[in-house]
Each structure stands twice: as C-alpha cells, then as structure tokens.
Amino acid sequence: MKRSYTDLINIYVKDDKQKLKVFDRNGVYLPTKKIGKNNPKAEQIKADNQYRTMWNQTVDRALISGVPEGQILEVKQSEIGQKVKASIQKSGRNPALFKSLIMTAVYALELLISRIFKNKVTAAVVKAEPEPTKVRTVNEPVTVKSEPISEIPKKSELASKYLRLADIYTKLEKQNTAIYQREQQLDCVEKELAGAKGIFKAKQRKELQEQAEQLQTQIARMKQYLSSIVQGYGYKNVKEFMAEFKVSKAEYADYQSAVARWKQQEVQERENNRQSYHYRSDRGGR
Structure with a gap:
C-alpha cells in the first residue's frame, strides 16, 4: 500500500531527484526510526539510530572504497539480520545486544575497507617499479580493414x-x-x-x-x-x-x-x- 501511494505521488513529480522513494529493507542500509512527540522510548530510539547511522556511514565508505554491494549485503545479513532474528526468537528484543551486533558488523566492513586501502598501496608500489622495455619491430606493417565511415559517435x-x-x-x-x-x-x-x-x-x-x-x-x-x-x-x-x-x-x-x-x-x-x-x-x- 505504501509503495502504491508513493508511485501515485511520483506521477506528478517531474524531477527524478525529487521523487519519493520507499526504503529498501533488503538493501545495504539500515532504516532509522522516527521519534514521535512525547515518545517514552525517545532516548532508546535515539541511541539505536546512532548505531544504525554508524552502519550506514560505514556502508558509504565501503561502496566508495570499492567493496562489492553483494559482499556488504552478506555482512549485513549474516552479522545483523540472521543474528538479530535468532536473538529475538530466543529471548525477545535486546537493545544492548542489537548495538553489539551492529558494531561487530561495522568492524567486519572496516576490515574489508582497510584491506582495499592496503591493496591500493601495494599496487601503487608495484606500479612505481620500472617496466622492462618492450622491443618493437621496426616498420611493422599494420593492416586495417577499410570500412565505410559512419557518422561521428x-x-x-x-x-x-x-x-x-x-x-x-x-x-x-x-x-x-x-x-x-x-x-x-x-x-x-x-x-x-x-x-x-x-x-x-x-x-x-x-x-x-x-x-x-x-x-x-x-x-x-x-x-x-x-x-x-x-x-x-x-x-x-x-x-x-x-x-x-x-x-x-x-x-x-x-x-x-x-x-x-x-x-x-x-x-x-x-x-x-x-x-x-x-x-x-x-x-x-x-
């Protein structure tokens, strides 16, 4: 229903960047919760959102660094999704455990990011080393098949x-x-x-x-x-x-x-x- 209303509203929005979007719960990010007025759990939700934001910021860094999206999803599902589900089934909701699981997942992503940075440094060192001079054949004939010239791309x-x-x-x-x-x-x-x-x-x-x-x-x-x-x-x-x-x-x-x-x-x-x-x-x- 929520997606249907969103699609209806978007019909009247011409700019693609301004169109409303439904949060993809199966995506790489974690949704943050809205805090209603006079909500007795406001402080708990605020603290919970801070850890969710920490995960989302680490996801941003992972994407920029070049960590494949599929790998990020694997970390999210294995370290957060599956473990949270198992914990709820076993002993109900536990905010402290949820934070701990997110921090573990964040650490796992940070290790992937660090690994990529270290690989970049290694690649830069290898690239800096002089390559062996290639010997080219003098006056080597190059055959190019003549084709009708098309318009410039x-x-x-x-x-x-x-x-x-x-x-x-x-x-x-x-x-x-x-x-x-x-x-x-x-x-x-x-x-x-x-x-x-x-x-x-x-x-x-x-x-x-x-x-x-x-x-x-x-x-x-x-x-x-x-x-x-x-x-x-x-x-x-x-x-x-x-x-x-x-x-x-x-x-x-x-x-x-x-x-x-x-x-x-x-x-x-x-x-x-x-x-x-x-x-x-x-x-x-x-």
Whole structure:
C-alpha cells in the first residue's frame, strides 16, 4: 500500500531527484526510526539510530572504497539480520545486544575497507617499479580493414554526465582516504595509550586520551560530511550516486572506444584515398 501511494505521488513529480522513494529493507542500509512527540522510548530510539547511522556511514565508505554491494549485503545479513532474528526468537528484543551486533558488523566492513586501502598501496608500489622495455619491430606493417565511415559517435545522456560525476567521486574518494588516515592515527594513539601504564605515566596517558578523543570527534564529523557531499548534488545517498556513476563511466568508456574506432576509420580512408590518387597519377604519367 505504501509503495502504491508513493508511485501515485511520483506521477506528478517531474524531477527524478525529487521523487519519493520507499526504503529498501533488503538493501545495504539500515532504516532509522522516527521519534514521535512525547515518545517514552525517545532516548532508546535515539541511541539505536546512532548505531544504525554508524552502519550506514560505514556502508558509504565501503561502496566508495570499492567493496562489492553483494559482499556488504552478506555482512549485513549474516552479522545483523540472521543474528538479530535468532536473538529475538530466543529471548525477545535486546537493545544492548542489537548495538553489539551492529558494531561487530561495522568492524567486519572496516576490515574489508582497510584491506582495499592496503591493496591500493601495494599496487601503487608495484606500479612505481620500472617496466622492462618492450622491443618493437621496426616498420611493422599494420593492416586495417577499410570500412565505410559512419557518422561521428554521439554521447549518451549518462556519458555526457561522466566528467561531472567523476569530479564528485574524486571528492568522495579524497574524503574517504582522509578518514582512513585519521583512523590509522587513532589506532596508533590507542596502542600507545594501552602501553602507557604505571603511576609515572599519568600525564602521558592524559595527553594521549585527549588526542584520541579529538581524533574520534574529527572522524565522526568527516564520516557525516561524506554523505552530505552526494546529497548536495541531489542524490539520496552514496549508493544511489555510485550506481549512476558506474553506469555513466561504462557508457563514457564505450563512447571513447567508438570515437577511437571512428578516427581510425577516418585515417584509414584518407590513406586509401591518398594511395588511390598516387596510383591514378602514376598510370596517367606513363
């Protein structure tokens, strides 16, 4: 029924970005709950929403990092969906356990994100190493089949949007990288804090604790800003943006390939015409 009313309202909304959407409970995100006026469970719902938001923010980072959506769904279903269902059947609703399960799922996603960042660093190091020089055959003949030259390829609507979407993605990627770097700093500070034991290290512990709290605050704000980047361009969330960006990128690549083939055909046609002209000139001069 809710979806039917939404579809009815959307008939009168011309801008696709302004159309209403029903939350996909089978998707990668967790829904947050609305807090009604004078709700006796307001504080509990607020706390619950904070953990749901934490999961959703981690999902955003995973999508930007390149974690496949199917893998994110597996984590959500195995670490949250299935375990929450089993817990409710066994002992009813337990808010404390729900938070614990979400934190475990968040940690699982963060491990996937960290793994991708480490792979990027490794790939960058390998790429920096000089490649062996390839020996090419001099005057190697290249045969190109001459085909009728078609009209110059035209960009699709999404291909035309690619450069603008790529700019947005670059902003997301930079923010995501900055968050990861802050998290690495926090990890180092927390390890140092754990090792600062004894009565003579009280001052050091206090300073490290303050550093850790400052980094935690910075990270929380940076994660919140991540989703606001795409929302500022009219997208509901990072998932919606990434879906359009990936299709746009693929269509833009197809367009570039088509243009390259078109140019190759054009060059070959000119070469054929030049050879034909010289051939006729040679025969006429005999």
